[in-house]
Amino acid sequence: MEILTTVAFGICGLVAVGSGVLVFVFDSMARATYALALAFVATGAALLILQQSYLGAVVILMMVMEMAVMAVYMVMFMGMNPALMPMSMVHSHRAALGSAVAVFVVLAAGALLVPWPERRSAPSEEVTRDLGNAIMGSHMLVMLIIGVVMAATIVVGVVLSSARTRYDRLGDDLDGRSAERDDAGRGGAR
Amino acid sequence: MTLEGVLMIASALIAVGVYGALSQQVVVMAMMGLELMIAGVLLAVGGLWWFLSPDPSGQVLLLVVLAAMTVEMAAGFAVATLLHRRAGTDMTDMAAELHE
Numbered sequence: 221m222e223i224l225t226t227v228a229f230g231i232c233g234l235v236a237v238g239s240g241v242l243v244f245v246f247d248s249m250a251r252a253t254y255a256l257a258l259a260f261v262a263t264g265a266a267l268l269i270l271q272q273s274y275l276g277a278v279v280i281l282m283m284v285m286e287m288a289v290m291a292v293y294m295v296m297f298m299g300m301n302p303a304l305m306p307m308s309m310v311h312s313h314r315a316a317l318g319s320a321v322a323v324f325v326v327l328a329a330g331a332l333l334v335p336w337p338e339r340r341s342a343p344s345e346e347v348t349r350d351l352g353n354a355i356m357g358s359h360m361l362v363m364l365i366i367g368v369v370m371a372a373t374i375v376v377g378v379v380l381s382s383a384r385t386r387y388d389r390l391g392d393d394l395d396g397r398s399a400e401r402d403d404a405g406r407g408g409a410r
Numbered sequence: 411m412t413l414e415g416v417l418m419i420a421s422a423l424i425a426v427g428v429y430g431a432l433s434q435q436v437v438v439m440a441m442m443g444l445e446l447m448i449a450g451v452l453l454a455v456g457g458l459w460w461f462l463s464p465d466p467s468g469q470v471l472l473l474v475v476l477a478a479m480t481v482e483m484a485a486g487f488a489v490a491t492l493l494h495r496r497a498g499t500d501m502t503d504m505a506a507e508l509h510e
Contacts, residue, residue: 375505377488
């Protein structure tokens, strides 16, 4: 059983890293997106093997959705069939490659050289139930803050990406009086 | 399966992400690099949790990392949309107002 999990984890890791590399090797955005989706599914599967049944599933679901959003985004803004447009859009290739190798060497050296301690406690049978109890009990503050941050993210997304809102048309007081002054588009409501 | 193995794979993911975030010109592709880095962090936290201290607190930390990833992608897409509206571009090199 142990050897099986090791092999499965190794395959997941190799797929994750390999398709992660392919993201930046492929010359079309569509293929890069699918490669990134594959990398995230493999990462989620690796988390599943590490007994994170809930978070592994969440990673897989969230990332498949995100790649769908990315595909829509490409069609919206690239104005082309992204699968058919080869492109090479890289700058400071050599510096980036050097930094990546340096980062890997430092992190791998840390992973191999640090004398990791022994495992302190046995994992419980009900990992997901423990997580639920933690975020609804002793760690509720974390969940509260994540909730506020998510709500703020929704506001940020709408504010940043909306083109022309009622504050542009009607002014900051929404009464139309300061619209002429505040409206960058010189439109105003009337 | 050892902790070292998990951390090596996570390091490789982070390194690939660093390359992508530094080298890609299209904003969305640079975001893909950032996401690969966060995936590496997720994997490393998961490995440390399983091999060192498998209690619920570590899982809560994983949840925070996942939330950070969500915020990154949502805000990143919004900024890319704004950039596209303001400058008509999706390249990082065209978004250098603060540099000039």
